[in-house]
Amino acid sequence: MSKYKKITYAEAINQAMHQAMDLSEDVITMGQLIDYKPGIFGTTVGLVEKFGDKRVRDFPVAESLMTSAGIGAAVAGQRVILVHIRIDFMMYALDAIVNWLSLWRFKSNNESNVPLVIRAIVGRGWGQGPQHSKSFHSWFAHLPGIKVAMPSTAFDAKGLLLESVFGEDPAIIIEHRSLFNLKDHVPIKPYRVKYGKAIVRKKGKDVTLVAIGCLVIDALKAAKNLELQGINVEIIDPRTLTPLDIEAIKKSVTKTKRLVVADPGWHSFGAASEIITLVSEDSSIKMSSNPIRITLPDSHTPMSQPLENNYYIKEEDIVLAIKKSLK
């Protein structure tokens, strides 16, 4: 019998939550509406029935308090999974995250830690508009003291969530809702995907394409298309931004001498800029062309469908960038 099963990204998260709560009674989960039948896009289905309403807590629309309460519970020995159904709403919790969570270990001189993971969901698509669609991964990656993950597949979503729950540092996992229906081979048992370990999604020799989060599938599609045109792209999925496996990226760029980064965040001061900087700063890496960023424009998300379509990064944008890098 196979150790793997083909399930969706949302089902994989749901499985991780069930298994985490089974593995340890210390694990609790909190979030608005997590104890209703549909669950949070299916990811919390069946939890309250199995683990009760003390361990599976619906919470008032008080994101800041919920996050702070999660910190306090973790300080007292729980392992906490917070579900923020929209990362935009989570901005109410910035004080809790920036002034308390991220520096709790630091200011206690390593004597107290907060094993807390935030599942932060990005709306993206279907006219979600400027208040339901932001990603913020670069903001959180800028902040010391918090791990940041951007799982692009169901396998990574489950493994990174379990790793975060049973890790000792606070973590934010940014989940793009557009991924929730994508299927992947996922181990049935609990398992881990470690932080700071990139994965080569496709081997290639011509260009290194670093694709982050929801753009991995677009990158793979673009690479397949380019393959037909004789262009051999290597795709690196960093999987986590903090810590970032820059060595895996550098190794690839050393080989291809070309770098394109696809980042589902705004253009300026973002993850793509950081990755390009880290590679550029390494004088041992000789590049044949200037690195290229594929990002969202420095603009908020419009609702109107044609504008929204135009706003988001598509397979064609990646194809064009790769070709430009090869010129």
Added chain:
Amino acid sequence: MMKKINHKEILKIKKYKNISLTGINKKLAINIYTFMQRLRICEESIEKEYHPADQMRCPVHFCTGEEAVPAALNNILKSTDYLFSHHRSHGYYLAKEAPMKRLFAELYGKVTGANSGIAGSQDISFPKNNFFSGAILSGATAIALGTAMSLEMKKKDQRVVVAGFGDAATDEGIFWESLNYASLKKLPIIFVCENNNYSTFSPQSKRQSGKGIAERAKVFGVNSEAIFGNDACLVYRKLKSAISMARLGKGPFLLETFTYRYSGHVGPLTDEFVGYRSKKEILFWKNNCPIKLLEEILIKKKYLSKDEIKTIKTKIFNEIEESFNFAKKSDFPSMRQLDNLNLSNKTPVADKMLEEYEELNFNEDQAVIQPKGY
């Protein structure tokens, strides 16, 4: 004494005469007194040493005048209970039996400090004794709520959480969110407000509408009371009963204690040049100092003699001197120390529990379906 208690009404009484030792035996009374003396002398000694030596290079919010609440808590809380404090933290730190010499070393930024000099006065913690603090108003109170949530789930040896804060912390929305949830879930948490009337310079009447903090707490179903906070015996009795009830699962309580800080908002220097409080007001509070009020009754009851008080103080001065010496002689933390403080990058539990699996090839030939509607 007063029907309605607030800072304006309190000034009318001139001298507080209601102090009584009801429910407090001699030993306890002396303990409360000694704690307050120790805290007062600790703060005054740091104030004296702070400038011009300038070796304690962190903001310190002194709590001279506000000794009653920490003294009461010190005599009520168990080592397994939790205490979360605001930035005016020294009293709470000592209340949780954290060592004085490590407080001093923390202020000097030394490796022997409570947090190895990483935190300083306004962020100090002593995790081993379940004591935490922080400078962003109400942040620690909201975190305390989560700790109470955890204790309530475990119902382990009926532990409680105390969140200490000032009146300004109740300007923050998250404070009231905390009260709401504590009441909703009947959590074992005691909210203690040391209402010293000022957010830095700004008085409560300029910042807050409606009735007082204790009254507003009732709207959330949180039992509460407002009292004269320089009566350490009264503070003790009220906290003792609230904490006992919380241990029995009766839910949260908010105690609003009206008190006063003698020092400026921050640092050892006076900030009276700002002109935000009157001489009359300061005089009233100095005449009604929590230590003086208790001392008067202890002498009257012959629980303590002037000589015994002298002995108590001498002992404290010795401890202070030792603490200064300890702090000054200690080393600064090593320069490499920041490396592992932000992320441990260690995963002992995950290492034991979880295996790695090979990631099979992801099939990109599937349509990305945008969820419709919500």
